[in-house]
Amino acid sequence: MRMKNLLHYTENHRYCVYREFGLSALDELMLGSVYQPMVGAFAVSLYRLLFQHVPVGQIGYSPLEQQRRLFLTLGLEPSEKGRKYLIEQTSKLEAVGLLQTSRLYAPETDDYMYEYEMQPPLAPAEFFRTQHLTLLLRDKIGKFAVLSLRESLWSRESSEWSQSSYNKENISVPFYELFELNTHVIDYELEQALSEVSTSRQTGALASESEEALNYADIILRFPRESANRKHVERLRFEHEQLGMVNYVVRKFDLSVQDISRLLDEDGIFTEAGDLLLDELQLRASQHSRQERKRQEEQQVQAAKVVALRQRETSIPEEPPAEQAVEMEFYVEVPPQFTAKCDIHQYNMMLRNEPYRRLLQTFFPGTVPGNLLDIFEKIDISYKLPGEVINVLIHYLMSLLVSGSDQRINRNFVEAVASNMLLKQINTYEKAVQYIRDQAKVKGKQSTAASGGRSRTYAKNNGPAKPSIPIVQDQPSEETVSEEELDELLRLAERMQSGKQKKV
Numbered sequence: 001m002r003m004k005n006l007l008h009y010t011e012n013h014r015y016c017v018y019r020e021f022g023l024s025a026l027d028e029l030m031l032g033s034v035y036q037p038m039v040g041a042f043a044v045s046l047y048r049l050l051f052q053h054v055p056v057g058q059i060g061y062s063p064l065e066q067q068r069r070l071f072l073t074l075g076l077e078p079s080e081k082g083r084k085y086l087i088e089q090t091s092k093l094e095a096v097g098l099l100q101t102s103r104l105y106a107p108e109t110d111d112y113m114y115e116y117e118m119q120p121p122l123a124p125a126e127f128f129r130t131q132h133l134t135l136l137l138r139d140k141i142g143k144f145a146v147l148s149l150r151e152s153l154w155s156r157e158s159s160e161w162s163q164s165s166y167n168k169e170n171i172s173v174p175f176y177e178l179f180e181l182n183t184h185v186i187d188y189e190l191e192q193a194l195s196e197v198s199t200s201r202q203t204g205a206l207a208s209e210s211e212e213a214l215n216y217a218d219i220i221l222r223f224p225r226e227s228a229n230r231k232h233v234e235r236l237r238f239e240h241e242q243l244g245m246v247n248y249v250v251r252k253f254d255l256s257v258q259d260i261s262r263l264l265d266e267d268g269i270f271t272e273a274g275d276l277l278l279d280e281l282q283l284r285a286s287q288h289s290r291q292e293r294k295r296q297e298e299q300q301v302q303a304a305k306v307v308a309l310r311q312r313e314t315s316i317p318e319e320p321p322a323e324q325a326v327e328m329e330f331y332v333e334v335p336p337q338f339t340a341k342c343d344i345h346q347y348n349m350m351l352r353n354e355p356y357r358r359l360l361q362t363f364f365p366g367t368v369p370g371n372l373l374d375i376f377e378k379i380d381i382s383y384k385l386p387g388e389v390i391n392v393l394i395h396y397l398m399s400l401l402v403s404g405s406d407q408r409i410n411r412n413f414v415e416a417v418a419s420n421m422l423l424k425q426i427n428t429y430e431k432a433v434q435y436i437r438d439q440a441k442v443k444g445k446q447s448t449a450a451s452g453g454r455s456r457t458y459a460k461n462n463g464p465a466k467p468s469i470p471i472v473q474d475q476p477s478e479e480t481v482s483e484e485e486l487d488e489l490l491r492l493a494e495r496m497q498s499g500k501q502k503k504v
Helices: 025-039 041-051 068-074 080-095 124-129 131-141 143-153 159-163 188-197 205-212 216-221 230-237 240-253 257-264 278-314 344-353 356-363 370-381 387-402 411-423 429-461 483-503
Strands: 014-019 099-106 111-118
Touching (some): 025 080, 025 124, 025 131, 025 143, 041 068, 041 080, 041 111, 068 080, 080 099, 099 216, 124 131, 124 143, 216 257, 240 257, 240 278, 344 356, 356 370, 356 387, 370 387, 370 411, 387 411, 387 429
Antiparallel strands (some): 099 111
16 A cells, blocks of 8 residues: 555545455465465454455445544554554555555545455465465465475375376357347346446446546646646636546547646646646647657667667577578569679578678678667567568668668658558568569659659740750861862952942
8 A cells, every 4th residue: 555644544534345255265275374474464364354344145345434443443553653554464465466455535525535445365276376476475484385385275186087198078068058048138127227236346338438537536636735736727626628628638648647747737738717728738748748758669679678688698599590581573682782792692581581780780891870770779679570571671771872862861761661661561571572662663653753744844834945956066077178169269258358348
C-alpha cells in the first residue's frame, strides 16, 4: 500500500471488503504452510479477518464500516505507529498476491474510502511455477524445506501407471452433444434480472469506459493545492463539457493522469474566466507526447545495447545460422564500389545473410558515422524490420547516392522509407527487392513527367516558339577563284569606289 500521508489512512476512514471465492482445505493448507512463512502470522491473521467480513456462504461486498474495527480486532493502537504497522502488513499481502487495495475519493465529503479486494491463494502447481514466490519461500525456510513442502503437497501416480506406456485418448462428451438449449427465444427479463442481482464486478463495457475516462477525483487528487490554476480545475467538477474536452485530449495523445495534471498546471491553459483553451492544451499535449515518445525510443535503443552486450559476454557462442540462397530474379545490381571486390552472386548473398552493421562497414573505408548507425539501430529495435530488409534498404540508399540523385540521405528520409515499408508489410528479402524496383520505376516516371511539363509550361507562358535561325559557320569553300576573276572583282570594286566619290 503506497501511502504518503498517514492522515489519509486513519481509524475514522471507512472501508469495505470484496471477494468472490471461498477457501478450501487446500487453500487453508497453502496459507498456513506456504504463505505464512513468507509474510508472517500477523499478515495471515489479517487476511483471515478480512475474509470473514463477507459471510462464508456468500460472495461480494461487505458493509461499509470504519477502520476502527480493524485496529480494535487486531489489537493495534489507532496511532501513527499502529497505522504504519497495518500498512506494512497489508503491503506484504499485496506483494504476494493475496490482496489488492484501492482508494476511493468522495468529492462531496472531500474524504477517502478504502476497498480491500481479496485474492485466493495460488494452487500448489501454480505457486511453484511462479519463480519470484518460490525464491522468496526458499530465502525464508531454505531450499530443502521447499523441496520437502512441495513433495508433501503433491500426490504422485503409481509406479505401474507411470512406467507403462499408454495411448491416451480423450473420450469426454462435450456439452452440446448431450444438452440442447432453446436459443430461439431470448428471455430479456431473465438477463436483466441476472445482471441486476449479480455480485461480480462489471468487467465489460462499463468497466472499460471507467478505466479509459478520467473523472474529477483522478485529476484533483494529483493536482497541487498551491497552483494558480487550482480554482479552475476545481470547476471541472461541475463543468462536464470541459471535463469531456480533457478526456478527449487524454485519449487522443495517450496521456496518463500525471501528464494531464502537469499540463493543466501550466500557464495559458485557462482563460481569466476559467474556461479551458482546447487548442492550447492539444498543442502542449502533442509536444509532450512527441518528447515522451522520443525519450522512450532512446531508452529502448540503449536498453537493447546493454542486453546485447551482456548476452555477448555471458552466452556461449552459437553456430551461425545457415545461409539462405537468393533467386536470380531477385538479384540487385552491384554498386560501383563493390565491382572490384565481389561479383553479383556474392553481393546478393551478402545482402541476404550479413548483419546490417557489417554491411554498413563494407560501404565505409573507416568507421561508420554514428548518426547513420543510430538511424538503423532505431529501425531495427523500434520498427522491428528484419535484417535482410534493412540490408536492402541500405543498398537502396547507397544506390541513390551513386546515381547522382538530389535526395539527401538524412534521418527523416530514411525513417520515411522504413515507415512506408512497414505500412506495405515488407518483411522478406523478395518483397524488399520488389519494393525498391517499384520505387525506381515511380521516380523514373516522375522525372520524365517533370521534364515534359517544364517544356510545355515554357511554350505556354512565352507564346509561340521562335523559328530557329541558321548560324553561318566558317567552313572552307571547296571552289577556288582564278586570277582573272580576281582582277575583274578588283576593277569592279574600284569603279564602285570612284562612283561613291563623285556623288559626294
